[in-house]
Amino acid sequence: MKPADKQRRLTLSVDNLTSEGEGVARLGRDVYFVPGALPGEEAEVVLDGRRRKVWQTRLLNLIKTSPDRVTPDCPHYQRCGGCDLQHLAYDAQVAFKQERVARELSRQGVEVPEWSAPIVAEPWHYRRKARLGVRYSKDSRENFVGFREASSAHISNVDRCLVLPEHPALDWAAWREQINRLDARAVITQIEAIAADNALALVLRILKPLSPGDEKKLCSFAAGLNMDGLLPLQLWLKSERDAPAQLLWPEQAEPLHHQVDDLALRLELSDFVQVNGAVNRAMVQQALHWLQPGADEVIWDLFAGHGNFSMPLAKRSQQVLAVEVEQSMVDSLAAQASNLALPLQAIQADLSGAGGLADLPEPDAVLLDPPRAGAAGVMNELIARRVPRILYVSCDAATLARDLNVLAAAGYQVRQAGIMDMFPQTHHVETMVLLERKAKRHG
Numbered sequence: 001m002k003p004a005d006k007q008r009r010l011t012l013s014v015d016n017l018t019s020e021g022e023g024v025a026r027l028g029r030d031v032y033f034v035p036g037a038l039p040g041e042e043a044e045v046v047l048d049g050r051r052r053k054v055w056q057t058r059l060l061n062l063i064k065t066s067p068d069r070v071t072p073d074c075p076h077y078q079r080c081g082g083c084d085l086q087h088l089a090y091d092a093q094v095a096f097k098q099e100r101v102a103r104e105l106s107r108q109g110v111e112v113p114e115w116s117a118p119i120v121a122e123p124w125h126y127r128r129k130a131r132l133g134v135r136y137s138k139d140s141r142e143n144f145v146g147f148r149e150a151s152s153a154h155i156s157n158v159d160r161c162l163v164l165p166e167h168p169a170l171d172w173a174a175w176r177e178q179i180n181r182l183d184a185r186a187v188i189t190q191i192e193a194i195a196a197d198n199a200l201a202l203v204l205r206i207l208k209p210l211s212p213g214d215e216k217k218l219c220s221f222a223a224g225l226n227m228d229g230l231l232p233l234q235l236w237l238k239s240e241r242d243a244p245a246q247l248l249w250p251e252q253a254e255p256l257h258h259q260v261d262d263l264a265l266r267l268e269l270s271d272f273v274q275v276n277g278a279v280n281r282a283m284v285q286q287a288l289h290w291l292q293p294g295a296d297e298v299i300w301d302l303f304a305g306h307g308n309f310s311m312p313l314a315k316r317s318q319q320v321l322a323v324e325v326e327q328s329m330v331d332s333l334a335a336q337a338s339n340l341a342l343p344l345q346a347i348q349a350d351l352s353g354a355g356g357l358a359d360l361p362e363p364d365a366v367l368l369d370p371p372r373a374g375a376a377g378v379m380n381e382l383i384a385r386r387v388p389r390i391l392y393v394s395c396d397a398a399t400l401a402r403d404l405n406v407l408a409a410a411g412y413q414v415r416q417a418g419i420m421d422m423f424p425q426t427h428h429v430e431t432m433v434l435l436e437r438k439a440k441r442h443g
């Protein structure tokens with residue numbers, strides 16, 4: 001890009017959104033991405049570089065606005081890298097996500113007979129797990145507590161995050177002040193919040209052990225944040241990435257759990273947990289309803305985590321095999337199933353290949369819920385085993401479409417599909433698809 005281009009201002013008509021929620025405009029043969037602009041809007045922009053034949057731009061001014069535009073509620077919206085769709089009305093966010101997943105599947109030639117109604121819940125204060133960065137600036141002698149900025153690795157201060165639960169212990173301005181009072185103000189690098197159903201755990205990452213004086217200050221701060229009628233607080237310290245966290249306050253803490261399908265599922269601090277409790281509960285119910293696990297059936301739950309799907313499945317079926325790569329989740333899932341005398345076997349295996357599945361008994365149905373990279377490593381095994389029903393839960397529409405395309409080529413048909421708005425105010429979307437193996441025609 002020539003220096004003169006960098007100054008170039010243009011007026012563009014936005015007619016679409018990228019899968020990341022950025023506006024798309026076309027002028028002649030050129031394509032422009034306009035972050036922050038919506039379809040139907042006319043935007044004055046300045047060019048910001050060219051990547052893979054697409055012009056990146058910076059929005060200067062809106063000449064015409066969309067009726068779907070709303071004023072973002074969060075004062076940190078422009079800088080925080082988190083909620084990138086706050087300028088779009090909530091109903092329109094859901095419609096955009098639905099349209100985007102449908103487009104992705106249809107581009108891969110995957111036919112969906114009918115889309116179920118999206119699963120939605122409260123669009124704010126839904127997030128039960130988040131990690132905030134903490135940084136001490138020697139120059140200004142102040143602490144920053146917040147999220148990483150959208151366009152850099154900087155931590156910008158956040159006072160309150162509107163997608164986290166409303167709780168005094170999640171007042172980051174108060175934490176900033178508190179950390180500034182500690183001798184160890186430069187030693188704390190991160191705060192992780194985990195809002196379970198029975199307690200709110202905050203885990204402070206520290207580079208060095210705290211002095212007894214600092215520990216005392218933190219304990220009395222935590223005690224002041226613990227109020228009747230609110231989730232009880234737990235304060236933990238974690239010194240190294242793989243070291244277990246140590247409880248600092250109170251002296252004893254209840255194990256964390258969250259409610260799914262009448263089960264209080266045990267949650268360890270490091271476990272993966274679906275971030276939106278209400279959407280998760282509805283998602284698990286929909287999965288059970290669509291998959292219809294039979295009492296005499298063998299079900300595989302692949303990428304099982306801490307048993308979000310496999311424990312409810314094990315209440316209904318003869319045998320559930322839950323496969324997960326993280327040994328800690330496998331161990332705690334096995335212990336829980338055994339305590340409740342549920343017919344669940346937890347198996348540690350890396351599913352980037354299908355080796356771990358070779359010795360498992362034939363499944364009547366398989367539920368899989370992989371990370372964003374998808375489940376390419378297990379597709380051939382599912383096809384070779386001629387699994388009759390497959391329920392695929394995905395947080396990435398592109399890898400979902402890729403994997404469904406492989407299953408469709410092997411004779412699977414989509415029976416039901418629907419999106420779940422697990423991450424309101426962001427462009428992220430969760431999708432559930434039920435597939436069945438087509439019966440072979442005879443004669």
Ligand SMILES: C[S@@+](CC[C@H](N)C(=O)[O-])C[C@H]1O[C@@H](n2cnc3c(N)ncnc32)[C@H](O)[C@@H]1O
Binds near residue numbers: 304305308349
């Ligand atoms: C999207 S989470 C779903 C977890 C669980 N189904 C739930 O609903 O909470 C994906 C899970 O896959 C696990 N995972 C990631 N890569 C894996 C791999 N290569 N093999 C097996 N499990 C893997 C992660 O540890 C995580 O628990």
